[in-house]
Amino acid sequence: MPELPEVETVVRGLRAVLPGRRILTVRLGKVDFIEDPAALERDLPGSRINSVRRHGKFIVAELEASTGSQVSFALLIHLGMTGQIVVGPSEAPVAPHTHVFFALDDGREFRYTDIRRFGKMRILSAGTQEAALGKLGLDPLEATQAEFVAQLRGRRARIKALLLDQRVLRGMGNIYTDESLWRARIHPMRLGANLRDTELRRLHRAVRQVLEEAIRMRGSSVSDYVDSEGQRGSFQQRHRVYQRKGKKCFRGDGLIQRAIVAGRSSYFCPRCQPAPRSRRRISP
DNA sequence: CTTACGGCCTGGGTGC
DNA sequence: TGCACCCAGGCCGTAA
Numbered sequence: 001m002p003e004l005p006e007v008e009t010v011v012r013g014l015r016a017v018l019p020g021r022r023i024l025t026v027r028l029g030k031v032d033f034i035e036d037p038a039a040l041e042r043d044l045p046g047s048r049i050n051s052v053r054r055h056g057k058f059i060v061a062e063l064e065a066s067t068g069s070q071v072s073f074a075l076l077i078h079l080g081m082t083g084q085i086v087v088g089p090s091e092a093p094v095a096p097h098t099h100v101f102f103a104l105d106d107g108r109e110f111r112y113t114d115i116r117r118f119g120k121m122r123i124l125s126a127g128t129q130e131a132a133l134g135k136l137g138l139d140p141l142e143a144t145q146a147e148f149v150a151q152l153r154g155r156r157a158r159i160k161a162l163l164l165d166q167r168v169l170r171g172m173g174n175i176y177t178d179e180s181l182w183r184a185r186i187h188p189m190r191l192g193a194n195l196r197d198t199e200l201r202r203l204h205r206a207v208r209q210v211l212e213e214a215i216r217m218r219g220s221s222v223s224d225y226v227d228s229e230g231q232r233g234s235f236q237q238r239h240r241v242y243q244r245k246g247k248k249c250f251r252g253d254g255l256i257q258r259a260i261v262a263g264r265s266s267y268f269c270p271r272c273q274p275a276p277r278s279r280r281r282i283s284p
Numbered sequence: 285c286t287t288a289c290g291g292c293c294t295g296g297g298t299g300c
Numbered sequence: 301t302g303c304a305c306c307c308a309g310g311c312c313g314t315a316a
Contacts, residue, residue: 001308032293057309081308082295116294118309157287166310173309263289265307
């Protein structure tokens with residue numbers, strides 16, 4: 001499942017091959033995950049890719065319309081759960097569930113494959129970019145400790161839900177949320193408002209460490225994630241809690257538990273990550 | 285306004 | 301062999 005480190009790895013790969021390239025033709029398969037397929041077919045052919053960047057879990061390719069016109073727009077891609085982008089020779093065999101093909105001016109082809117089609121693709125004109133991306137919260141790697149703490153302090157939702165909320169922090173998903181909470185020794189059901197500042201600072205450090213290490217290891221390949229060169233990541237070898245239910249905690253004798261928190265399966269060590277005092281429903 | 289929750293989309297994996 | 305069921309991330313509607 002592509003989260004921040006996987007998307008960052010894909011973006012770095014694309015950045016090595018796409019800037020300067022021109023899109024010659026567009027071919028589409030199933031289009032139900034594309035906001036406006038006709039816009040892709042209309043605007044992309046002849047356009048030039050100026051840059052590629054990551055915004056949370058989104059990939060943003062900045063484009064310039066065909067020769068001379070100077071009109072700039074962007075292609076926004078979200079990989080969802082199973083989205084993959086590969087840039088390679090146009091004669092390479094086509095993977096199943098490949099629904100987008102861009103022929104590039106160096107003879108290669110940009111392909112988007114997405115088994116479940118939970119991904120999203122849309123064209124952003126200059127005016128709509130802020131509306132599409134402005135709602136997102138802090139980048140967890142760019143946020144200072146003070147900004148991070150300020151964003152979570154006083155919030156009454158569970159810390160797991162807050163970390164997953166893209167309006168609070170952009171880019172965290174289920175894996176890195178659980179791994180960060182384990183490192184910070186914070187139970188996923190704790191409420192933001194009940195965390196001490198020292199705990200929030202510890203969490204900030206844990207989030208940064210986990211994400212940075214995961215990026216160095218080119219992400220986690222749990223099921224089918226591969227980067228733009230078709231390479232798997234290796235951070236799954238460093239997972240301490242994710243999908244380790246019943247196994248021994250790396251820090252002691254605790255056994256990793258699984259529970260649904262914020263509607264997501266969550267893994268944690270009940271010994272290192274003490275549960276909040278369960279003051280349940282007080283309804284009459 | 286904030287939070288919680290259920291449902292929806294899709295299809296591979298699992299278990300019976 | 302078949303098939304019901306689970307699950308994933310984001311989003312939306314609804315309720316408290």
